[in-house]
Each structure stands twice: as structure tokens, then as C-alpha cells.
Amino acid sequence: LPKDFQEALPVLEQIEQAGFQAYFVGGSVRDHILGLPIHDVDIATSAYPEEIKKIFKRTVDTGIQHGTVTVLMGDDAYEVTTFRTESGYQDFRRPDKVTFVRSLEDDLKRRDFTINALAVDLNGNVIDKFDGLKDLDKKVIRAVGKAEERFHEDALRMMRAVRFQAQLNFKIEEQTSQAIADNAPLLEKIAIERIREEFVKLLLSKSWQTGLGDFLKLGLSEYCPGFKDQKLELEELLEPKDKYFIDEDEAWVAIGYVLSLNHDEFNRFLRDWKVSNKTRETSVDTLKLLHLFESQDFDLWNIYKLGTKNFGRVIELCKMFGIEFDYQGLNQKVDQISIKNSHDLKLSGKDICDILGVKPGPIIGKSMSQIERAVVEGNVSNNFDELRHYLLSNQ
Ligand code: ATP
Ligand code: MG
DSSP, X not given: OOHHHHHHHXXXXXXXXXXXXEEEETHHHHHHHHTOOOOOOEEEESSOHHHHHHHOSXXXXXXXXXXXXXXXXXXXXXXXXEOEXXXXXXXXXXXXXXXXXXXXXXXXXXXXXXXXSXXXXXXXXXXXXXXXXXXXXXXXXXXXXXXXXXXXXXXXXXXXXXXXXXXXXXXXXXXXHHHHHHHGGGGGGSOHHHHHHHHHHHHTSTTHHHHHHHHHHXXXXXXXXXXXXXXXXXXXXXXXXXXXXXXXXXXXXXXXXXXXXXXXXXHHHHXXXXXXXXXXXXXXXXXXXXXXXXXXXXXXXXXXXXXXXXXXXXXXXXXXXXXXXXXXXXXXXXXXXXXXXGGGOSSOHHHHXXXXXXXXXXXXXXXXXXXXXXXXXXXXXXXXXXXXXXXXXXX
């Protein structure tokens, strides 16, 4: 057993000693067999949540109604989830009813893909009820049971399929991919936050172009915000080779660029995807910069306002899209700017009040911006006397 499983072994042992079954399940088993790093170790058990809480001293009710209790052991935390079946799914996204069961096989049956439906016991034996090992070997993503039914139960699984494809560089098995193509419209039933989470994981994966390719080909994109009828435009992203996104923000800008969105449209697009405010603001500024670079419009005030902190991303994106720009010319421009932000000005708001003999108010902010712009554009140098003179002569 790998180190991560070894460390969690006492959890399994204590559950077994209390007379229940316990297994490692899910992504950690898959990643272990593939020789990939494991992130979180998930444990499934025949014990009910109340029984788990009796076995361990330190527990947290993480999602007790779904059967999940977090067991704290030393500095580690393990999610222990009772075997369960799910039924209902009238809304294509979550079960109406979760039932705790005592059988591992029933629990594995409700899982999305065969490669995610493997379990490992405390002796390291792999329990493989759905030929997940074979699919791991063949590098195939295959739904457990009838793909069509599984996507009707929870349409998010279609996004998970292309996400795992991107992460693992696997193929989606024929019937599974046919079922995605047939049921893609069901994606509209899923909360955008959940779709986004899978989509961002896809974009930040090693084989993101493979995953994105099927996301487009199977028609999932048609049911995502801003992507309707944009397949051709988005396919432009599949062309550059050896391109990886450093972060979510960079990936969104690449998308905004191929969709030819203007800055307001891009801002709205990112709101529709419900990305964080920080990601939205950074991405909009970065797209603005990219457009500046593209038009070689290195206006000092624009460069200053958009900030040099996003230059790294923009330079990467220029490479991606074959946008040429005068790097030296840009650097010269940047070097000309003598301040980083308004705090660097040698004249404060209070100074302005004193010089003009006025009380604090909106006029101070206005004068301040005027001075800031003049300094950035090199029309006045940043020292007290010159700024004072500039202020008085521009009233
Ligand atoms: P990751 O590496 O991203 O954590 P993972 O396979 O562990 O991948 P999780 O979302 O952490 O994915 O889910 C853990 C396990 O729970 C999965 O391996 C799968 O067995 C099951 N699972 C998760 N989401 C679903 C779903 N929507 N439908 C069915 N089974 C699911
Ligand atoms: Mg996981």
C-alpha cells in the first residue's frame, strides 16, 4: 500500500475491529493504480454515521445526511462515508433519496465511471466489480451500468467525463460518449457553479485540448453560458500545441479572446459563469491588455492603469495566438512610468487641501487623478514643488 493509504490504515482497522467493513474508494484508488499522486483518501464503510462516531473520539459531522463523517487522527482528517444507494433523481441532478446500505457492491454501483468504482481493502486487495481495472489499463472512461440512465440521474457526470479525459488523457468509451451526445441538453439543469468547477479542472489539465475537443464535439458546450453556436470559434483553442494555462484567469482570457468578446461582454460572460470577483477583474484587465498588445497601442496611462502584474499572462497568450508585439518598445514605455500607484505621488490629499485652501471633498480626488495622469504621462515630474506648481496652474 502507498504511504497515504498506510497512514489511513488505522481508520480501516478500527472500523473492522468494531465489526464493520471499510475500504479505500474513489479517486485515490484510481490514482494509486495509475501511479499518480493521491490527494484525498476517501473511505467507504458499512457502518452508519452514528456507529462511526462511537468508534472514533474525534469526528466532525461533515455531511451526515449523506453519510459522511470526518474522522480526525493526529494531524490528518479522513472522510468516512457510509455505503449508500441513491434513488429519485427527478431533477437530473440530485437524488431525492439517499439510503444507507451494508453492501459495498451497491455503493460502487452508484458511482459514475468504472475507473472510479474500485475499492481497496486493508490488505491491499482491489475490489473490482465493474471491470474498472481493465478500463484503467485500456485508458477508457466508461459509465457504470447504462450510460444513458446514469446521465439522467445526474447530468453533471457528462462534464466529469470530459474532465477526467483531460486529466488522464483517456478516451471516452463509445456508448458513454454517444449517451453524452444524446443527453447534452440536460446540462442546463445543473447549477453553473458545479459545471464551472469541472470545466476549470478540465482547462487546467495536461490534456486539456483533448477534453475540450470532446466537450465541443459531443455538444456539451452548447448548453454552457456564452458558448451557444460558438463551436467554430472555440475550436481555435485546439490549434496551438504545447500550451498549458498557468491559472484559471489565463484560461478565461484565452476563451474571451477567441470568442471576440469586447470588455463589457467579457465581464458579463464571466458573471454568467459566476467566477469569483477577483478572477473576473483580473481576467477583464488581462483581456484589455491583450487587445492593447495586439493593436500595439502602448498608451502610458492605459498600461499604468491595467498594471504590469498581468504582463506575464498576456505575453503567454500572445505566444499562444501568434500575436506579435514590440517587446522592447513596451519595456521602454513601462520604464518611463515613474510611479507604481497614487501613493507614490509626492503630494498628498492633505497637501492639496492646504495648497488650494479647501476642505476635503470630491475636488481633491479629481485633482489627485489629474496629477497622477500628468506624472504617468511624463508631463510633470514627481516632486513636491513641481506638483504644487502644476496644481495651481491647472485650476
Ligand atoms: P478528484 O481527483 O477530482 O478528487 P475523484 O474521482 O476523487 O476525483 P470526487 O469528486 O472527489 O472525484 O468524488 C469521489 C468519488 O465519488 C468518485 O471517484 C466517484 O466514485 C464518486 N462520485 C463523485 N461524484 C459523483 C457523481 N456525480 N456521480 C457518481 N459518482 C460520483
Ligand atoms: Mg476526490
